Amino acid sequence: MKVQWQVSKKWQGSFVGIFDFITLEQIESLPDDDPQNAFTEFVRIAQASLVILTRNTDTSQQEGWTELEESRHSFMNIVIGAAKKYEIQPFASLSVPRLQQFDEKVHRQFQADLDHYLTQLLLDNSSRSKRDxxxxxxxxxxxxxxxxxxxxxxxxxxxxxxxxxxxxxxxxxxxxxxxxxxxxxxxxxxxxxxxxxxxxxxxxxxxxxxxxxxxxxxxxxxxxxxxxxxxTRRLHSAEAPMALTGPRPNDPDLVGASTRSGRRDTSLDDDIPF
Missing domain, CATH: 1.20.1480 (hypothetical protein mp506/mpn330, domain 1)
Incomplete structure (x- = not known):
């Protein structure tokens, strides 16, 4: 349960933006020809930065708790933005909640669902990498x-x-x-x-x-x-790609619930011929 504190007049707040999570050099190094791989790498970098940003945050005071939630909210904000760029569903269809509507429960659920989808993306990326x-x-x-x-x-x-x-x-x-x-x-x-x-x-x-x-x-x-x-191994290059599924298929409140799979069609991708 979130602790409620009396608002401190000293707290001015500090905006946490995209460059607190990823540098221009890291953005430039993201793959241009593989949206799934680029999104996965973007999230990996952003998650590592979130840990560093919040590692020493003192949540025993309201200022610290506010800093923590703003950092988490910014993380969610940039991940959804990246998902829109790379057309990764269901996150591309999510709306970023206002700060007043964002709390620890929203963050934990977003992280849990994000990890569920990333697991599928990582395994699928590995399979496609072996084909190439x-x-x-x-x-x-x-x-x-x-x-x-x-x-x-x-x-x-x-x-x-x-x-x-x-x-x-x-x-x-x-x-x-x-x-x-x-x-x-x-x-x-x-x-x-x-x-x-x-x-x-x-x-x-x-x-x-x-x-x-x-x-x-x-x-x-x-x-x-x-x-x-x-x-020596079973290939799936001629088959439709694995459809991403949510952690709770029958839950209408699934984060970013969407009827679209959002996956790019790689069924026509061919191995480089020799």
């Missing part, structure tokens, strides 16, 4: 590193490259090689590498098209690994 990536076995890692070693040699010996262009290509190879340290390799990283190398000046494509053969070998081995990866 391939497991990196030790053998595959060794093979690709061998091809990268020879590509690096061709780039370093090329006479047609300026120093800045050579450095940029070597940096791209290093970035791709760093991706090999992950458990799964994102297929977009493979695509970026191929596009970058194919756009390079003709010098590295000499010697009987050695660079082209090396790049094709990388693409072939990753393609074979992807085919093997997909054959």
């Amino acid at each position: 990536s391939v497991t990196i076995s030790p053998q595959l890692k060794t093979s690709i590193r061998t091809y990268l070693f020879h590509l690096r040699e061709l780039i370093e010996r090329s006479d047609d490259l300026s120093d800045s262009r050579r450095d940029a290509l070597l940096k791209k190879l290093a970035e791709f090689e760093a991706e090999l340290e992950k458990k799964r390799l994102n297929l977009m990283a493979v695509t970026v590498l191929a596009i970058t190398l194919l756009a390079a000046p003709g010098g590295i494509w000499a010697s009987a098209d050695a660079a082209g053969k090396l790049l094709n070998n990388i693409m072939r081995e990753i393609g074979e690994a992807k085919a093997s990866d997909d054959s």
Whole structure:
């Protein structure tokens, strides 16, 4: 039960806004092509900031309790705003309650329902990520590193490259090689590498098209690994995405109750072909 205090004349209040929860740099780093993933990451950052903002709040006094509720209200405000941007239902259809109508019960229910939906989003994001990536076995890692070693040699010996262009290509190879340290390799990283190398000046494509053969070998081995990866697990890329459901399906007072699923249709999304 919320404690009621006599209003203090000293309390002036302080507005807690979006930049108390997330920085411009963090906003810039949110994925542009995946609304579900972007929303999930936005909420993760905002929740961590809320914990920091309220960790040392003294709720034994009215001022502290007011600060706590304003921070929680602002959190709800920006999450609903992000949900509208990314079209994540049911939160995109929610109305932000006025401060006078916001209390601990509203916050706790919002957090509980948000966690329920985020659990579904996180698990679905994981499944979709596996469709767009391939497991990196030790053998595959060794093979690709061998091809990268020879590509690096061709780039370093090329006479047609300026120093800045050579450095940029070597940096791209290093970035791709760093991706090999992950458990799964994102297929977009493979695509970026191929596009970058194919756009390079003709010098590295000499010697009987050695660079082209090396790049094709990388693409072939990753393609074979992807085919093997997909054959060992059940894929859902051709099926409709899982519909988000509320924690209380029969409760008409479900937070953000909406008849729309709000999920983008990924049923036509294809794996990158090899």
